[in-house]
Amino acid sequence: MKKLLTILGITLASMAYSQGGTLIVNNYSAYEYRGALIANNFSGGCYPVIGTNDPVIIPPDSHIGNGNALIYTNYRDQFGTSLYPMLNWTVSIAANSSNVRPWNHGSLVPGGVISNNTKWSGTKFEMYDLATSSYVTDFHANMTVAANPCNGVMDYFVTPSGANSAEMFVITTSTGLVETYLQLY
Numbered sequence: 001m002k003k004l005l006t007i008l009g010i011t012l013a014s015m016a017y018s019q020g021g022t023l024i025v026n027n028y029s030a031y032e033y034r035g036a037l038i039a040n041n042f043s044g045g046c047y048p049v050i051g052t053n054d055p056v057i058i059p060p061d062s063h064i065g066n067g068n069a070l071i072y073t074n075y076r077d078q079f080g081t082s083l084y085p086m087l088n089w090t091v092s093i094a095a096n097s098s099n100v101r102p103w104n105h106g107s108l109v110p111g112g113v114i115s116n117n118t119k120w121s122g123t124k125f126e127m128y129d130l131a132t133s134s135y136v137t138d139f140h141a142n143m144t145v146a147a148n149p150c151n152g153v154m155d156y157f158v159t160p161s162g163a164n165s166a167e168m169f170v171i172t173t174s175t176g177l178v179e180t181y182l183q184l185y
Contacts, residue, residue, distance in 0.1 A: 021178030023120045025056075025070035026063035029164055029184045031136050033058040035125025037072070037182075038151075039118040046150035048114050050075070053088040053100055060130065075108040075115060120180035121148040123168065127184070136164070143168045145180060 027033050034057050040049040062068035062083075072078035072086075079085045085103070091114060092098045101107065107114040122144035127136040141157040144150075145168050158165045165185045172178055 021120070021180065023070070023072040023180045023182070024064065025058055025182040025184070026065075027058045027060060027069075027184045028063055029127065029139075030060050031127035031129055031139060031164075031184075032060055033125055033184055034128050035123055037120070038122040038124070039120045040122075040148070040150055041117050042119055042121070042147070042149055044117075047092060047094055048118060049092040050108075050114060050118055051090045052086050053090045054086070056084055056086070058084060072120075074110050076104055076110065079103040119148075119178075120170075121145055122151050123182055125166075127164070139164045141166060143182075145170050 023037065025033070025037070034055050036052050037056055038049065038051045040046050056070065058070050059068070062070070068083060070082060070084045072082055075086075075089055079087070088100045088102055089105075089108060090098060091101050091107070101114075106112055109115060122142070124142045125140060127139040128134070129136050138159040138161065141154070142151075143154050143157060143166060144152055146155040147170060155169060156165070156167045166183065168180070168182050170178060170180050
């Protein structure tokens with residue numbers, strides 16, 4: 001019985017940690033987010049790397065508080081539960097190997113080899129002003145979570161004017177679940 005409980009506990013813990021947990025993007029700014037969301041392996045050479053295949057677009061003032069945040073629990077389930085579903089993902093197994101896989105590909109489902117070996121890690125984005133139909137000149141960045149050993153450590157960004165900022169961080173909840181946040185202000 002102890003072995004069964006131990007195996008069950010290890011399995012549940014690894015599933016909770018696989019794919020780095022949930023990704024939540026809160027756009028509190030007055031601008032539209034247009035960008036890519038990225039996950040990668042934090043050990044063993046940084047590959048695989050997975051990213052959104054198409055640009056993610058999140059309207060202004062879209063956050064948990066009003067129910068409009070982007071929330072991806074994993075690569076597969078986001079397609080049926082997120083307000084901003086991703087149909088395909090770009091997967092790079094190595095620096096010279098890239099292909100597009102659908103959201104329900106076996107390697108991307110919870111427990112799949114890609115899903116088990118990646119964590120949410122970064123974003124590349126530009127902000128767009130819907131009122132002027134143009135990009136916000138200084139509000140764009142390539143960011144990663146501080147814990148990511150593969151892509152630098154820019155986890156906080158402030159526009160030169162100081163009017164806008166962005167941050168990316170990871171928290172572990174009291175139940176042990178990992179949540180990665182991208183906050184745009």
